[in-house]
Amino acid sequence: MVGACKHIQAMFSVLVCVGIILMCLSFVSTSRQIDDKLEGFQKLGHTLRKRSYGIDNGDSSATSYPTSIPILASCDALKKAGFGFSGTYRIDPDGASNGLEPFSVVCDMTSDLSLGYTTVHHDKEEDGDVNGFEDKGSFRVSVTYDLRREQIEAIKAVSSSCRQFIKYECIGSLFKDRHQHWISFYGRTMVNWGGVPTGIRGCACGVTGTCDDPTKLCNCDVNDDAPRLDQGYLTDKATLPVSQLRFGDTGGAKEKGVYTLGPLQCA
Numbered sequence: 001m002v003g004a005c006k007h008i009q010a011m012f013s014v015l016v017c018v019g020i021i022l023m024c025l026s027f028v029s030t031s032r033q034i035d036d037k038l039e040g041f042q043k044l045g046h047t048l049r050k051r052s053y054g055i056d057n058g059d060s061s062a063t064s065y066p067t068s069i070p071i072l073a074s075c076d077a078l079k080k081a082g083f084g085f086s087g088t089y090r091i092d093p094d095g096a097s098n099g100l101e102p103f104s105v106v107c108d109m110t111s112d113l114s115l116g117y118t119t120v121h122h123d124k125e126e127d128g129d130v131n132g133f134e135d136k137g138s139f140r141v142s143v144t145y146d147l148r149r150e151q152i153e154a155i156k157a158v159s160s161s162c163r164q165f166i167k168y169e170c171i172g173s174l175f176k177d178r179h180q181h182w183i184s185f186y187g188r189t190m191v192n193w194g195g196v197p198t199g200i201r202g203c204a205c206g207v208t209g210t211c212d213d214p215t216k217l218c219n220c221d222v223n224d225d226a227p228r229l230d231q232g233y234l235t236d237k238a239t240l241p242v243s244q245l246r247f248g249d250t251g252g253a254k255e256k257g258v259y260t261l262g263p264l265q266c267a
């Protein structure tokens, strides 16, 4: 009887061991599958990002895009359909039987809890130095977007809001009298900086009355030797994205600035 019990105990131990080994193997295999999928996805995004400069994005991923992902109007529509990973997706803002062919965009699904941002990158996303240009707006930075004009228009048309981050770090380089300004997507001279609605001159601190000098409209308008900063989101869809940045008041020995312009984000 004792012998039989020991035999059963031994059999049970072997079965438990085999079970554990099988579970481990299955876990490793599943992890590898997920890793492979993620790697493939990242590769796809990377390739498309590289390819997307200045060419028709319509066909660049036609052969490799997963058929399991529906082609919807925007990243926000994809997010609301359950696609929560950021990366490159194909969208067709004006509908399947209409206008533009589907094209690839970068979707930011994580910056906002409920929104998926259709993101349009450009060629001036690295911070840029401004130095040695004294006249108002004499240093000009033209911005080229990864998508064609009509693709950007189509994204804007299906989005309820768009935004673009803009920042100027300055030493003795002021905004006042249009020294710094930007040009809208439609060629209009814009004197509102980030955080300020269209039609109002100045920077975010001027609207809230919190500038380093409260009598000024921008921190940079203090125009002294201290490093200062004006930043915020431009949010008027009707004027975005920025087509050109213009800077000045950096002709003096101590005067200089650094600009930052984020991608266009629409949801």
Ligand SMILES: [Ca+2]
Pocket (backbone or CB within 6 Å): 092, 093, 094, 095, 096, 097, 098, 099, 100, 101, 102
């Ligand atoms: Ca279409």
Ligand SMILES: [Ca+2]
Pocket (backbone or CB within 6 Å): 172, 173, 174, 223, 249, 252, 255
């Ligand atoms: Ca100055």
